[in-house]
Amino acid sequence: MRRYRVLIIGFGNVGQAFFRLLNLKRDLLGVDVYVSEIIDRRRGHIVNPGPSVVDDARSGKLLGKRVDINEIPRLIEGSDADIVCEFTDLNVKDRGEPAFTYLSTAIRSGKHVITTNKGPIAFHYDELMELSRRFNRLVRFKGTVMAGTPSFNIIDLLPGIKVNYFMGILNGTTNYILTRMYEGMNFNEALRLAQERGYAEADPSLDIDGWDAALKAIIISRVLGWRHSLEGMEVRGIRDIDIRAYGDRVVKLIAYANAETAYVKPVPLSRSDVLAHVNENLNALRINTDTLGDVMVIGPGAGPMETAQAVLTDLMYIINHLGD
Known part of the structure; x- marks a missing residue:
């Protein structure tokens, strides 16, 4: 051997x-x-x-x-x-x-x-x-x-498949903060708790301003053959977000890309959307394909x-x- x-x-x-x-x-x-x-x-x-x-x-x-x-x-x-x-x-x-x-x-x-x-x-x-x-x-x-947790590598299991787009929750820190906010905390309280629990750094800018999720979206895009770059993306995080502005919808920091465009920003989701119920510091990725429709993976994204x-x-x- x-x-x-x-x-x-x-x-x-x-x-x-x-x-x-x-x-x-x-x-x-x-x-x-x-x-x-x-x-x-x-x-x-x-x-x-x-x-x-x-x-x-x-x-x-x-x-x-x-x-x-x-x-x-x-x-x-x-x-x-x-x-x-x-x-x-x-x-x-x-x-x-x-x-x-x-x-x-x-x-x-x-x-x-x-x-x-x-x-x-x-x-x-x-x-x-x-x-x-x-x-x-x-x-x-x-x-x-x-x-x-499987992400872009599940494509290796699907020969010949065409990906139309992907979208997901790719940053556990911001998802944890938003989860706590829907339980009644304000942004600063939720951020402080995330830092105490080790989910957020002392300087949380990469997470809460969307850059961490944007880099991950670029990596998935490049694997799929799409040539997105940080300079060409719309990137907005959740710093000082007011979830009340989104009404009865559930806001999540969503990374999205197809062959033409890519962005990271807070997106209000219908409560019937599975992504709306991915909470705590979990990640989730939905890959829309030509033969299987939506393929979805949920699991830990850090640690x-x-x-x-x-x-x-x-x-x-x-x-x-x-x-x-």
């Missing part, structure tokens, strides 16, 4: 959850795959990490050789890993950097890549797909949309273990295709 080596870049919550999940599920998966290296700016360059590395990482201590950010591409090139898993933070201001550099370096040096970072996929999709073709390496990114499941899905896709 072939042994596969994995290099993790970024060992925060998602990286740690993936390390745990891989060790937990390895026997069930029936493959010989292990994490051979970890590169993390806080925790250093860790070679052949042991089973206690997650607990050790939570101490905040340096666990390997100290790493300067400018050294990371060189370390990627020099690694003997087969697959690179990139879990660094989203950087919209720098259009997906430095994650795009990490991914492109990995592909050029002969490695398959998995990322949970929306930035490089939303901003550099064409470049990554071209590198994938040129170097015959796979690029997987399921964790960028709805974490481990370390939920995102780690997406990485495991991508990892097995790569391993199964390498075995073909």
